[in-house]
Amino acid sequence: MSPVNPFGDAATARAVVDDSGTLREWNEGARQLLGHPAADVVGRPAAGLLADGGDGTRPGPGDDRWSGTLALRHRDGHTVSVWVLAHHRPPRDGGPGTWLAVAPPDSGPDRPDDPLVRAALTQSPCATMIFDDRLRLRGVNDVMARLLGLPADRVRGLRPTDIGSKRQNTELEERLRQVLATGRHYDMHTHLKATGESRAHAWHARIAPLTDADGQVSGICVSAHDFTEQHLARERLQLVNEASVRIGTTLDVTRTAQELADVCVPTLADFVSVDLLDPQEHGDEPSAAPVPPVGLRRAAHQSVSPGCPEAVAEPGRLDVYPAGSPQAESLVAGRAFVAAVPNGDLEQWREWDPVRVRRVQEYGIHSTMSVPLQARGTTLGVAVFTRFRRPYPFTDDDRLLAEEVTARAAVCIDNARRYSRERETTLTLQRSLLPRWLPPTAAVEAASRYLPAARSGVGGDWFDVIPLSGMRVAMVVGDVVGHGIQASATMGRLRTAVRTLADIDLTPDELLTHLDDLVVRLSEESGDDGAGEVGATCLYAVYDPVSRRCSLARAGHPAPVLVPPDGPPRQLGLPSGPPLGVGGLPFESAELELREGSVLAFYTDGLVESRDREAEAGQALLRKALAPSADSPPADSLDTTCDRVLRALLPPDGGAADDAALLLARTRGLPAGQVATWDIPADPSLVAPVRKQVVERLSDWALLEASFTAELVVSELVTNAIRYGSSPIRLRLIHDTATLICEVSDTSHTAPHLRRAKTWDEGGRGLLLVAQLTQRWGSRHTTEGKTIWAELGLLDEE
Template sequence: MSPVNPSDETETARAVIDDSGTLLEWNEGARRLLGHTAADVVGRPAADLLAEPGPHTPLPPGSERWNGTLALRHRDGRVLPVWVLANRRAATGDRPATWLVATPLESNAEQPDDPLIGVALRQSPCATMIFDDQLRLRGLNDAMARLMELPPARLRGLRPTDMSGRPENAEIEEHMRRVLDTGQGYDMEAHLKAASESRAHAWLARVAPLRDPGGQVRGLCVTAHDLTEQHRARERLQLVNEASVRIGTTLDVSRTAQELADVCVPVLADLVSVDLLDGQEYGGEPPAVPAPPVGLRRAAHRSITEGCPEAVTKPGQLDTYPAGTPQADSLAAGHAVVATMPPGEPERWPEWDAARLRRAREYGAHSTMSVPLQARGTTLGVAVFTRFRRPDPFTHDDVLLAEEVTARAAVCIDNARRYSRERETTLTLQRSLLPRTLPPTAAVEAASRYLPAARSGVGGDWFDVIPLSGMRVAMVVGDVVGHGIQASATMGRLRTAVRTLADIDLAPDELLTHLDDLVLRLSEETGGDGTGEVGATCLYAVYDPVSRRCTLARAGHPPPVMVPPGGTPRPIDLPSGPPLGLGGLPFESADLLLPEGTVLSFYTDGLIENRRLDLDAAQDLLCTALSGASGSLDETCDRVLHALLPPGGAADDVALLLARTRGLPASQVATWDVPSDPSLVAPIRKQVLDQLAAWSLTEASFTAELVVSELVTNAIRYGAPPIRLRLIHDTATLICEVSDTSHTAPHLRRAKTWDEGGRGLLLVAQLTQRWGSRHTAEGKTIWAELGLLEGM
């Protein structure tokens, strides 16, 4: 018990009894009432004090309070009828739960009211109690008596902790003592259920000092104000505020639906389910007003019970709701529908879903509210709010609150739905513009990965492997600034441009210059002012398996990492170059001699730029992950992504291209210097036939002889010495190359009937798979490829 003035112990009889009925405490007031000292009764059964002990105690298990008149036996043998109030006190710390039994002594109860109390009770507009300076109740009005459901005349002389064992009574008693000491009033808020109420209310207990004409505090006035409506208004406002903060944190439809359910439980309902119209059923877009029966797919639900056992439908499950169900009716009406459970016509529910009706009855669901999710003129689904633990049904204010919260959520869900659809469209476009498979080449073994951004959407990263003439191969990786369909479309245009420029065998630095001009033109088309609305970075490399040389150039792109055979991975020191779209700045290339088996790693900045690591640490981690690149390149790709990307995915797109170089043996290459004399073409043809015989390619001799004869003759007639002929072959291809120092390239044309020349290149084009020319620093090279498998 709380510390009190010693005189209070003589004015109120108190005893403490445990659950077994044994007396634990006995005060002086109890001795005055029945004559027994504490030593006489403590430790004995309380039933021994009853004049007529019965077979049961008047304190029933599970109850919190009991009051009534008991026949008690005085020490001298007299029988005294005594009204007592018993309150159960909860266990705290090491102290078990007990019962506090109290009764005011008759001398205190019969004290007359003074004018101060009468004035206070008459003027009080609400439930009021008056206490003296010992915190003993001196009077209460009818409003307070009705709340407590106790006889007012019997309560005089009791303290707040005597009248109830609730923690709130002990708290307010402490505050009352502070008001007595300081003379300053105090307000205390609590949410509890009074004895006369069926459900808890929000209360404001206001403690004010009562002073005599001299200003001395003689007692306290405690008034109780019902703030339930104000409390509910604050709850509603808080729910709306929380909804605006907690709903829509991501652009994920299921997550947003779950956030709606989480916000509304338990403030608004005991169970909330969010069901969305199945877009596939309506051609991808939900209808404006769906007609029953309505197909709804469970997106999320939340209950005050762990595991949500009240829900019949599981997340992801599709259910059909016929006309007459709350979901179908609210969707058809376009506004919230509130009903009891089972709603509408009870006999229809077993026909529709007997399991749902059985589950509702099992958990005692009694009120349901179905609110359609509508945004931008489109109906997305329905949110169903159910109460089974809270006894009060949904009110009109609850409907308004639910409609406001679901309206906010519907906009977020629609945003997520539109984003998901746009992301899927963009991703489909992006993947269609990227190479589905990398072409097999004799120059490199390659593997690649592409991962869209986890949060910011699909971007414009791309990679490519492009076979070139002379068994060479081009490798490219690039990154368009921005995300979405526009970035993907721009990426597709740049990738096509790179393949076109690569087809004419431009050097890497020249190719980037032409690509820079293209980006500038795209910027002008996009913005009209040439301010660079389109930007990109790019890395372009050409590898020749014959010479084992690799020429690289980059435009603002991260440098590649090279892993020599048995060596340590290291970034390639390569001039950075400006990003594409700035214009007017030169690009530089670097030339490297690579041992066979060297692994080149090309990637976009999304791989090494993340919040976990700085650039240097990411580069070191990349080199560590590439240290085992001597095995499978596909496994190496997976290891690199696992090592560098965070668990939730990268914040930007990631493109990764690994290429292991191969070398062409010298035995598969033959080179001749050709004199500038047409009469010497025949000996050259003879040497070619001998070389083909040495390579066991006699089946291709006829075609190869014609092609070599035409290309060498044209070089002698129209080119400039020195002239060189080179044959390269692998399993499936024979390549004939003729180089000279003239920069004039031949053009294919159809000769007229009486023309003496012009048919040579047409013949070459008909006899070979591909042919073309490429410019070099010394002049040009005319080449032609013959398919060996077809000719053998």
């Protein structure tokens, strides 16, 4: 079926008059009615067609529809009394607005014998209108006539676009054509304010074909149903469902509050603000029932107006709300408080907040609803819903909906608040367990970084630099499985254990074996209370600046990256031991020689791995970031290098999924001139000559002030080695800026013990004397035997 030209239909008289009163269009129906051809009237004032009389009144200012009886002048001079319906059409393409005036073809009484009208009206239980196959209205029932606000006997012969210029009229006419063409019904949903109604209603219109005895479509029946209540219920259900999806996507308090405001605008309110109570000191819960005046801090707001010009407080600002304010009233009562400006409910504002009063007047705010945010018996704050663009006040259903949405949001805000508090506690614990500063050593220059995870919580990553005897240094990096306080506490226990084991100078593989036993025991203990097994990875390295050799072992941890002084970075190929906690499997050490100025990069997997990047790709990025360039020369500071690595591998917003630790160490070497070594035969008579050689070497080093103490220490340690040790015996002196180290090595594995000699004992006072004369002393076992060492502080001697 071809589209119908409504203006060309001769059955209905139609004319178009612009806002200036000039006649712009005139159809064949109008010519048949008044006899004037279009050429005689188009372009002339429409008032020239009016004769005296008529019971219609002129449209008032702002009216967009008019109907009434007009006395019109026929071409042959007689007067024609015509009922006319006119409605204003908005301007198009920048032109003036126009009025479409229509006169139905038949204004006589209803014809009850019309089979189409009789069939439709008797079968339709609701507002009904019937159109023929030319889209002309054949009849309406009384319910539809009341909705149209027009007499039923005056609209016959009109099309939907004749009755009104609203979008719904145009859409209805298009759907009528569709049903005529297809013969299938169509369901149309729209919002429309009927004549005489104060607010728009939701309508469901069933557009169904009417067929004759031969099954041919001869007309259309339109049945309209008011389903406003069902529509509102569906909207409320949709808002609740949307709130459950959109609110609480993160564990951030401010973001969750903003999500609440975003969800409710514009569905429920035109402006929404969320204000929260400040957390109590010492981590206490907010009070269950705040007492006015109440201090609330703005967390978020949203508006239908860009920029939220209605907001009085900026996010982060603290305002105090006295008794009588909607916020305080709702918090005290523990339920929603609805206030309407026309009823004078907000008059008390004038006494304490004139700024808000001005905003109410400026934007036409007429209704507010304050709903307390409560979760788990705790009051967290208040959400305020405001209407100014939507003309309807809040209803009881709106209040119930707001309470349900805010209840969901309150739980999410409380979860975020609890998470933030736990995260801050864990961070505090984590930072207290990590080294606050790296000790300066003669062996390495070190720098480090630690970044907690943004989403999954603080983990158990740690690093450490531990000075050892003989100017050696131990470097360790580890990662405890899991996140939260438990992981941080386990990390602290493992770091303490590593420092304890390092003090007894265990080799890297032996240290990891002891650490593995500890993790196994921790897993057994945690398994008893249901906390789950403990797992960790670790890498331990010992560097000796005298020999420039580094010994390393790892337990399931990523291998470090070595940056030579004049070469590209490379991943070290170390034997991969099992993670800590597996138990019973051996660890293997590897040893390599490092040139002075080499950089070792130790890290945890959170630095190189992410959800969208494999470990191999992350390690490649790490090597690239560590490589010297024109912008980052080899002599660049390690702190600068750390920052460059973090920028290259971690998200710029700090939103890493796992915590990350990075430790960089640049090796130093001790010149041969600062080390003196003597091989000593097992002859007590040679102790005196050795003391003399030691004094001579101290003289060469300009350390004669320390010679007296050094002689005593060397004499005692060498004598003990000759008496109780096994050959060969070696004495070594190591001179640093602030320290003089005396080491005596032999092949015996029996270590000396400090004891207090009795009065009648002839010996046993030597080590006590060494302990009193030196800063510290100790022993370490080696593959060949043992070494007894003592450190003398040179700055104190001076």
